[in-house]
Amino acid sequence: MSDGGSLPGERVVVCRIGHRPGRDERTTTHVGLTARALGADALWLEPAAAGRRATVEDITDRFGGPFEVSVPDDPIRRIGRFDGRVVHLTMYGEPVADVVPDIRSGQRERPLLVVVGGGKVPRQVYDHADHNVAVTSQPHSEIAALAVFLDRLFEGRELDRRFADADRRVIPQEAGKRVVDA
Amino acid sequence: MSDGGSLPGERVVVCRIGHRPGRDERTTTHVGLTARALGADALWLEPAAAGRRATVEDITDRFGGPFEVSVPDDPIRRIGRFDGRVVHLTMYGEPVADVVPDIRSGQRERPLLVVVGGGKVPRQVYDHADHNVAVTSQPHSEIAALAVFLDRLFEGRELDRRFADADRRVIPQEAGKRVVDA
Numbered sequence: 001m002s003d004g005g006s007l008p009g010e011r012v013v014v015c016r017i018g019h020r021p022g023r024d025e026r027t028t029t030h031v032g033l034t035a036r037a038l039g040a041d042a043l044w045l046e047p048a049a050a051g052r053r054a055t056v057e058d059i060t061d062r063f064g065g066p067f068e069v070s071v072p073d074d075p076i077r078r079i080g081r082f083d084g085r086v087v088h089l090t091m092y093g094e095p096v097a098d099v100v101p102d103i104r105s106g107q108r109e110r111p112l113l114v115v116v117g118g119g120k121v122p123r124q125v126y127d128h129a130d131h132n133v134a135v136t137s138q139p140h141s142e143i144a145a146l147a148v149f150l151d152r153l154f155e156g157r158e159l160d161r162r163f164a165d166a167d168r169r170v171i172p173q174e175a176g177k178r179v180v181d182a
Numbered sequence: 183m184s185d186g187g188s189l190p191g192e193r194v195v196v197c198r199i200g201h202r203p204g205r206d207e208r209t210t211t212h213v214g215l216t217a218r219a220l221g222a223d224a225l226w227l228e229p230a231a232a233g234r235r236a237t238v239e240d241i242t243d244r245f246g247g248p249f250e251v252s253v254p255d256d257p258i259r260r261i262g263r264f265d266g267r268v269v270h271l272t273m274y275g276e277p278v279a280d281v282v283p284d285i286r287s288g289q290r291e292r293p294l295l296v297v298v299g300g301g302k303v304p305r306q307v308y309d310h311a312d313h314n315v316a317v318t319s320q321p322h323s324e325i326a327a328l329a330v331f332l333d334r335l336f337e338g339r340e341l342d343r344r345f346a347d348a349d350r351r352v353i354p355q356e357a358g359k360r361v362v363d364a
Contacts, residue, residue, distance in 0.1 A: 006204035037322035038330075059321055091360040092352055097338060126357050135329075136341050139241055139350035140219035141212035147317075147326035148186075148333050156279060159318050170274055170319035171234050175308050179275040 007154055007161060009104075010084070011111040014146065015075055017125065018118035019049035031116055032056035032141045037089045038150035039158030039173050040114070042068040046080065064163025064182070080128045084111030088125050089145045092133030100152045103131060107153065114149065116142040189336055189343060192266070193293040194222045196328065196329035197257055199307065201231035211300060212325045214251065220255050220332040221340030222296070224250040246345025246364070248301035264308045266293030270307050271327045274315030279352075282334045285313060289335065296331065298324040 014035035019028050030050045033056060035043050038176050045052060050071045060067045070076045079086060103112065114123055126132055135145040150158060166182040196294040210231045215238060217225050232253045254260045261268060267288050267360045273289060283364050285294065286326035297307055308314055332340060348364040 017350055023208060025211065026205060028323055030212075033320075033322040034326040037318045037320035038326065053348035056355050063320055092355055092361075094354050094356060095341065097341060106212055127356070132355065132357055133355055134352075136219045136343075137354055138219035139347070140215040141325050141329070143212060143323050143325040144216040144220065145352075147323070147329040151330050152331065159277065161318075163320070170316075171275055172316055172319055173314070173364065174276060175311070177242060179274075 007039050007157055009107040010109065012107065013042045013044060013111065013113045014040045015044040015079060015113060016049065017046060017075055017115060018121055019024060019046050020061065020151045021048050022120055027143060028052045028150060029055050033059055034147050036060060036067040036149065038147055039161055040150065041156045042070065042076055044078065044145045045069065045071050047071055048181055049075065062167050064166030068166065076122060076124055079113065079115060079125065081115045084113060085129055085130045086113045087131045087133055088129035089135065089142065089149055090117065090121065090132050091134050091137050091139055093134040096135050096149060096152060097135050099131050099133055103152055114146065115158065116146050118142060168175065183282055189339055190223050191289040192291065193225045194289065194294045195226060195293065195313070196222045197226040197295060197297045198231065198331065199228060199257055201228050202300060202301055203230050206300055208236065210234045211237050213328060214284060215241060216329050217224050218242060218249040220329055221336045221343055222332065223248065226254065226257055226260065227251065227253050229253055229255065230353060232234060234235045239358045240354050241326060245347050246348030250345065261295065261297060261307065264295045266295060267317050268297065268310055269313045270297040270311035271317065271324065271331055272299065272314050272323055273316050275316040278315050278331060278334060281315055286335055296328065298328050299357055300324065308338050
C-alpha cells in the first residue's frame with residue numbers, strides 16, 4: 001500500500017465477477033466493504049454491478065480510505081492483462097494454507113489481484129489465474145473466502161490499519177456503541 | 183464437536199438475527215453456509231428467515247455434516263438463556279485479536295453461541311453477550327466477520343475438518359474442477 005495505509009507490500013485489488021442484478025446486490029456490496037475493511041486498496045466491479053459503487057464509496061467518504069472503486073468495461077480482459085499476480089478464490093482450488101506464504105512473498109514485490117466470483121465463473125478466469133485458491137473445499141460464500149484470504153495474506157495486520165480522511169471513527173467498547181468525529 | 187468432526191472444544195452455534203425478508207435472503211444463506219464450512223455445529227435462524235433453512239440443509243445433505251439448522255420462535259430469548267458463553271460480532275465491540283484467546287479457552291469447556299446481526303441489532307443482544315467482538319471497527323459484512331472469527335477461534339483447523347455422510351467431495355486442483363462421489 002503506497003499511501004495512507006501501513007500494510008506491507010504492493011497494491012491489492014479485488015475484482016468481483018458473476019454479479020447477478022437483483023439477486024446479488026447485497027452480496028456484491030459485502031464483497032466491496034470487506035475488501036476495503038480488510039486491507040485491499042481497490043475494487044473492480046462489472047458493469048452489471050455499477051450501482052453498488054456509490055454504496056462502497058459512501059462508506060469510504062465517511063470512514064476513510066484510500067479505497068478506489070472502478071467499473072472496467074471488460075473485467076475478464078482486464079484480469080488477463082493485469083500487471084501482477086492473479087489469485088482466484090474458488091472452492092475447487094488449492095488449500096489456502098498451502099499457497100498463501102508464496103502469494104504473500106510475491107505481493108511484497110508485485111501487485112496482487114484477487115478475483116472472487118458468484119455462481120458461474122468463466123473458464124478464462126481459472127486459466128488467467130496464477131493460483132486458484134480454496135478457503136475450504138466446501139461451498140460457502142465468496143465474502144467469507146475473501147475475508148479469510150485477506151486476513152491470512154496480511155497476517156492480521158489489516159485489523160490495525162488506520163484509514164485517512166475519515167469523518168468518523170468507532171472506539172472499541174465492551175458493550176454499546178461509541179462513535180467519535182475523526 | 184462431539185460427533186463426526188475433529189475440531190477441539192465444545193459445541194459452537196451461530197445465531198443470525200436482523201434478517202430482512204427479500205433484502206437479506208442471500209446474505210443469510212451465506213451466514214449459514216459459512217457457519218457450516220468453517221466449523222460451527224449448528225445455526226439458529228429467526229422465523230422471518232425460515233425459508234433459508236432448506237438451502238443450508240440441502241448443502242449439508244450433499245457435502246456432509248453434522249450441521250443442524252433450527253428456527254427458534256424467539257431467538258433473542260434463546261440467546262439470553264443459552265447455557266454457555268455468548269459472543270456478539272459487532273463493529274462496535276472489542277478487537278478480535280484481544281479477546282479470542284480467552285474465548286477459545288472458554289470454548290474448550292462450555293458451548294459457544296456466536297450472534298451475528300444485519301442492520302439493527304436490539305440492545306438486549308449487547309447486554310446478553312459476554313463479549314461484543316469487532317473484526318475491525320469498520321463497517322463491512324457479518325459474513326466476513328463470522329469467517330475471520332471462526333478461522334481465528336479454531337486457529338485454521340476448521341479448514342481440514344472432514345464432513346461425514348457426504349454424497350460428494352471436491353478434490354483440490356491447481357486449475358479446473360474435480361468432484362468425486364464420497
